Amino acid sequence: MYKKILLATDGSEHSIRAASHAIEIAQVKNGSIDIVYVVDGNTSKSDVLHGIDKYEVKKEREEKFKPIRTKIKEAGISCETHFLHGEPGPSIVEFANDNQYDLVVVGSRGLNKLQTMILGSVSHKILKRVECPVLVVK
Amino acid sequence: MNIAKKIKYEWFGNVRGDVLAGIVVALALIPEAIAFSIIAGVDPMVGLYASFCIAVVIAFIGGRPGMISGATGAMALLMITLVADHGLEYLLAATILTGIIQVLFGVFKLASIIKFVPRSVMVGFVNALAIMIFTSQLQHFEGESWIMYSMVALTLAIIYIFPRITKAIPSTLVAIVVVTVIAVFAGLGIRTVGDLGNISSQLPIFMIPNIPLSFETLAIIFPYSLALAIVGLLESLLTANIVDDMTDTESNKNKESRGQGIANIVTGFFGGMAGCAMIGQSVINVKSGGNGRLSSLVAGVFLMFLIIALGGIVVQIPMAALAGVMIMVAISTFDWSSLRNIHKIPRTDAIVMIATVITVVVTHDLSKGVLLGVLLSAIFFAAKISKVKVTHISSVDNSKKIYKVHGQIFFASVNDLVEKFNFNEPIKQVEIDLTNAHLWDDSAIGALDKIEMKFEQNHVKVKYIGLNAESRLLKRKIGGLSKASGH
Numbered sequence: 001m002y003k004k005i006l007l008a009t010d011g012s013e014h015s016i017r018a019a020s021h022a023i024e025i026a027q028v029k030n031g032s033i034d035i036v037y038v039v040d041g042n043t044s045k046s047d048v049l050h051g052i053d054k055y056e057v058k059k060e061r062e063e064k065f066k067p068i069r070t071k072i073k074e075a076g077i078s079c080e081t082h083f084l085h086g087e088p089g090p091s092i093v094e095f096a097n098d099n100q101y102d103l104v105v106v107g108s109r110g111l112n113k114l115q116t117m118i119l120g121s122v123s124h125k126i127l128k129r130v131e132c133p134v135l136v137v138k
Numbered sequence: 139m140n141i142a143k144k145i146k147y148e149w150f151g152n153v154r155g156d157v158l159a160g161i162v163v164a165l166a167l168i169p170e171a172i173a174f175s176i177i178a179g180v181d182p183m184v185g186l187y188a189s190f191c192i193a194v195v196i197a198f199i200g201g202r203p204g205m206i207s208g209a210t211g212a213m214a215l216l217m218i219t220l221v222a223d224h225g226l227e228y229l230l231a232a233t234i235l236t237g238i239i240q241v242l243f244g245v246f247k248l249a250s251i252i253k254f255v256p257r258s259v260m261v262g263f264v265n266a267l268a269i270m271i272f273t274s275q276l277q278h279f280e281g282e283s284w285i286m287y288s289m290v291a292l293t294l295a296i297i298y299i300f301p302r303i304t305k306a307i308p309s310t311l312v313a314i315v316v317v318t319v320i321a322v323f324a325g326l327g328i329r330t331v332g333d334l335g336n337i338s339s340q341l342p343i344f345m346i347p348n349i350p351l352s353f354e355t356l357a358i359i360f361p362y363s364l365a366l367a368i369v370g371l372l373e374s375l376l377t378a379n380i381v382d383d384m385t386d387t388e389s390n391k392n393k394e395s396r397g398q399g400i401a402n403i404v405t406g407f408f409g410g411m412a413g414c415a416m417i418g419q420s421v422i423n424v425k426s427g428g429n430g431r432l433s434s435l436v437a438g439v440f441l442m443f444l445i446i447a448l449g450g451i452v453v454q455i456p457m458a459a460l461a462g463v464m465i466m467v468a469i470s471t472f473d474w475s476s477l478r479n480i481h482k483i484p485r486t487d488a489i490v491m492i493a494t495v496i497t498v499v500v501t502h503d504l505s506k507g508v509l510l511g512v513l514l515s516a517i518f519f520a521a522k523i524s525k526v527k528v529t530h531i532s533s534v535d536n537s538k539k540i541y542k543v544h545g546q547i548f549f550a551s552v553n554d555l556v557e558k559f560n561f562n563e564p565i566k567q568v569e570i571d572l573t574n575a576h577l578w579d580d581s582a583i584g585a586l587d588k589i590e591m592k593f594e595q596n597h598v599k600v601k602y603i604g605l606n607a608e609s610r611l612l613k614r615k616i617g618g619l620s621k622a623s624g625h
Contacts, residue, residue: 041421044383046475049264049376050257057383085386087425 003031006101008092008126010037011064014107018137019068022105023075025135031102032078035065036095038088058083089125096130105135148203152430159428160436163206163419165311167193167441168452170419170467171209172331173460177274178214178411179221180229181335182452185209186445187342188233188410193438195401196415197431201394202378204385204429206419206437207401211271211467212369212504213412219502220362228359230347233412235356235363237402240371244396252375252391258487259511260376261476262494264417266507268472269499275461275468278329286328286458293317293462308422310463317459318451331460332453339449341442342408365505367399370414372508374398377415384424418470486518524551526575528558538567548578552585561592568593573604582609583616 007022009015019033026033039047039061051057065081072079084091096104108123127134167189175185189208196207221229243249279286296313321328331337349355378389394415402412423433445452480488490511498507526545533539547555570589577583590600605613 039383041384041425045380045417045421046473048380048383049260049473050475054379054383085384 002026002029002103004100004102005031005033006092006096006099006104007033007035007068008038008104008106008122009035009065009068010088010107011068012107012109014109014137016068016071016107018105018107018135019071021135021137023072023077025103025105026072026077027075032080033072034099034101035068035072035079035081036084036092037061037065037081038084038086038091040086040088044085088122089129092122092126093129096126096132101132103133103135104130105137108136108138148431150430150432152428153432155427156430156432157436159423159426160433161440162308162426163423163428163433163437164440164444166308166419166422167206167208167437168444169310169314169455169460169463170211170416171441172452172455173464173467174209174211174214175411176331176334176460177211177271178217178229180217180226180411182331182337183335184226184229184409184411185214186337186410186441187408188405188413190438190442191342191405191408191410192401192413193434193441195404196397197433197435197438199393199400200397200431200434201390201392202381202415203389203431204420204424204433205374205377205381205389205394205415206423206434207374207398207413207415208419208438209411209413210370210373210416211274211464211471212267212373213366213414215267215270215274215502216362216365216369216504217411220359224358227347227349228355229411230406230409231349231355232359232362232366232406233410234347234403234406235359236366236370236412237399237404237406239363239367240399240402241396242399243367243371244392244394244399247392249371249375249391249395252372255372255508255512256487256490256515258483258490259494259508259515260372261473262491262498262511263372263504263508264471264473265476265491266495266498266504268468269495270502270504271464271471272468273499275464278457278461282328285326286456289317289321289326289328289456289458290462290465292320293459294465297462297466305425310466313462314455314459317462318455321456321458322454326456329457330453331455331457334457337445337449337453339446341446342410344407345409346407365503366412368508369504370398370402370412371395373417374415377417377420380417381420381424384421385429387429418467486515486522490514490518520550524548524554526551526555526558528555532565537565538569539563539565540569540571542571542573543575545574546576546578547582547585549581552581555585556588559589559592561596561598563598565598567599567601569601569603571604572602572606572609575609576606577609577612579612580616583613586613 002025005022005026007019022033047057051060069079084095104126106123106126123136127136171185171189172182175182192207217229220232293313296316297309300309300312374394375391378391378394382389398414493514494507494511497510498504523546529542531540593600
């Protein structure tokens, strides 16, 4: 149980906090952590606009997860990074279910009801529709 | 066999997704095509025909399946003065010429010129475009009542809040329907699309623009066509890159340039204005599940079907609703991250971006902004790499001096270089170490010759060491020429 952990992240502070919880669990259970990041339409647009070419864009995206990756690697845990394209919620749900993870760890921005209504809550969607247990880190 | 497979995949690999997304895009295209026509100063039909023709033609011959093209704001903004001064027929001719120029770009594989446009210029381009679309709407607010203002506000509120309920129907369409229904049934008497132009329920027909085929005509339309061709390709290739990234697939940029050109030629002959790929619509298409050629075809055909079936209703859309949609388009076109990060990026990049925006806003011409931005970037780049460093050491008995040159030696850096040598020292020999330097052009060789000559006038011998292979070749080819010619 909890050997194959999926860490859904956007490179933000919340997701770094979520990472440390994922590491704790992986260490106890001797498991592995896969990082997943979803590039949505608007992110594509601004990344391509600011990037010189697609290699540059890819490099910059990978750079974003370096702190989290090093943190996981330093803890002696094997780690892979996956980039998905589409809407964050559904993409993560599909990926987690298809690849049969034991646990999904996700950070929460801690939005109130109004913010959730306007901005939408990715962690809420994951919680509702992923088949395995989900750890939402506040 | 392989090609047949590829064609089959590009057309029918995703039928359900493409048809549904195409319908969504068609619904979102209508208000934009009408609003862009009004910006350009032509009848709404001109923009609608353009979006229909371009979307259909691109479906067959574009290089980036899943990308949506049609009448766009960037292109409409370039046409305003041409339409105002010379009328629709000249616009149609200019559209055809734009297409011809773009086909040439594609044939000569010039699509890669987009890499000479620095990203700060691209950011400036989209920001300027957003500002221009926004300011083009201000005229609709002049002398209007609070009823019109509140209808614009209602449109925007629906556009931004409705997606929280469902994303299946485009929120712009919902906003337009709601606002139109309110305006019609409450009898608000605010201005509508019908007040600004006609909607005819007719398919576009082939016709040759009614203009004199003379050199004067060419002189009038060519500057517009060139600007349209460049801006169209710039936005199309940027959009293609975005769709590439969103779908994690590759596309053929030269084929896309050619396709855009042919689409514009066809559009011009069928009474439509020049267009290009649309970032916003392409993002909507991919998000709605479209990624094949069928999506663009469905979008074009369904758009025309709606206009023929519902033309009578479309003229009743209040301008307030369209202004609201255009404000949304402006907000989503603007690259807000560039404002947030403006203090973080290199200052020269920020200057280039702002200069591009200001040029466009002042001249109302996107191509001029891009041109100035590229020139300015080139100058900044040349200034940045033209900094040469020269260090020197003297031998123990002070008879010999070694100069070490670091940097790029070319036309912009040679003045600095020559000044860094001291020619009046009582020494016998000078060694110039070029291990960390690169000679780039005629000016570089000329500068070295000049240095050598000045030393020789004082009877100092000059020796070069550490030239890299390329520099040595250049020096051998043109070295001594400037000296021999008596400089």
